[in-house]
Amino acid sequence: MSTIGISESEFQSLRDLIRERFGIFYDDTKQFLLQSRLQTRLLKCRVADFGAYYRYLTTSADREAEWAELASVLSNNETYFFRERAQLEVLAGEVLDEALKSGGGRLRVWSSACSTGEEPYTIAMMLTETHRISPANVTLHATDLSPRALEKATTAFYRELSFRATPVEMVQRYFRPFEGGFFINDEIKRMVAFSRINLLDARAVANMGIHDAIFCRNVLIYFDKPTQKRVVEAFAQALRPGGYLFLGHAESIMRITDLYEPVVTPKAIYYRRK
Ligand SMILES: C[S@@+](CC[C@H](N)C(=O)[O-])C[C@H]1O[C@@H](n2cnc3c(N)ncnc32)[C@H](O)[C@@H]1O
Numbered sequence: 001m002s003t004i005g006i007s008e009s010e011f012q013s014l015r016d017l018i019r020e021r022f023g024i025f026y027d028d029t030k031q032f033l034l035q036s037r038l039q040t041r042l043l044k045c046r047v048a049d050f051g052a053y054y055r056y057l058t059t060s061a062d063r064e065a066e067w068a069e070l071a072s073v074l075s076n077n078e079t080y081f082f083r084e085r086a087q088l089e090v091l092a093g094e095v096l097d098e099a100l101k102s103g104g105g106r107l108r109v110w111s112s113a114c115s116t117g118e119e120p121y122t123i124a125m126m127l128t129e130t131h132r133i134s135p136a137n138v139t140l141h142a143t144d145l146s147p148r149a150l151e152k153a154t155t156a157f158y159r160e161l162s163f164r165a166t167p168v169e170m171v172q173r174y175f176r177p178f179e180g181g182f183f184i185n186d187e188i189k190r191m192v193a194f195s196r197i198n199l200l201d202a203r204a205v206a207n208m209g210i211h212d213a214i215f216c217r218n219v220l221i222y223f224d225k226p227t228q229k230r231v232v233e234a235f236a237q238a239l240r241p242g243g244y245l246f247l248g249h250a251e252s253i254m255r256i257t258d259l260y261e262p263v264v265t266p267k268a269i270y271y272r273r274k
Helices: 008-024 028-044 050-059 065-075 085-102 119-130 147-155 167-174 185-191 202-206 223-238
Strands: 105-110 136-144 173-176 181-184 192-196 213-214 237-248 260-264 269-273
Touching: 008 028, 008 050, 008 065, 008 136, 028 065, 065 147, 085 119, 085 213, 085 237, 105 119, 105 260, 119 136, 119 167, 119 185, 119 192, 136 147, 147 192, 167 173, 185 192, 185 237, 202 223, 213 223, 223 237
Parallel strands: 105 136, 105 213, 136 192, 213 237
Antiparallel strands: 173 181, 237 269, 260 269
């Protein structure tokens, strides 16, 4: 199969279109990455070149279905259970304490770029481990842009790579082996409600309701600064005053918005909605 090349101007137009729709930003060094990621889409859509693919995405009757496919093709779904565990311990510790004291015994958490589900399922396991809150009193929303990642999350079947940071006893307690991998148990699975949300859709974000904590880890790095600001400011509509925002280790919103103040502990850094 010969490669279809992307010209400079086709690259600029397509990456602007993608940034506008999903926030994911391909800088000038990523021209060939985008070219290679889109090869199979050009074939599937039966278009001859990237100019025609741009027109397909903007004018074809099937464009929404193609955008859904693109969401799966363009996203990096790297994740694993118990990733950046110190932040999850803050949730199962301080944040849970506060919710039990002042939140009427309920805890509402949103894993907003949950990928294939390892993050929200880890949250469900860690809350269960505390024996301090019943699953009936936990609201655990998990959303992502990628339909393919969400499909895997709802199937809840995982292989070795997902367990690279998982304590053995947690595997024994919460998973059932099956043909070279593991299914998560039904009790944990039932605690998580998955749906598809584009974080750039401010109305959809506001419609998620109010949460005590939002996790948005390892996704802002794919956005430019104005988009990061737009997303974290929209989260303020979905957090109670004093609620918490958890970002990935490589992500910071210190110079991006003043709606949050950082909480710096020896274990973790996270943000409190003012
Ligand atoms: C690297 S994964 C992070 C998964 C998990 N939060 C973690 O830290 O392990 C990034 C996820 O962000 C999602 N994503 C990218 N752009 C998005 C958008 N505009 N709205 C919602 N999710 C998005 C991708 O589909 C991908 O699953």
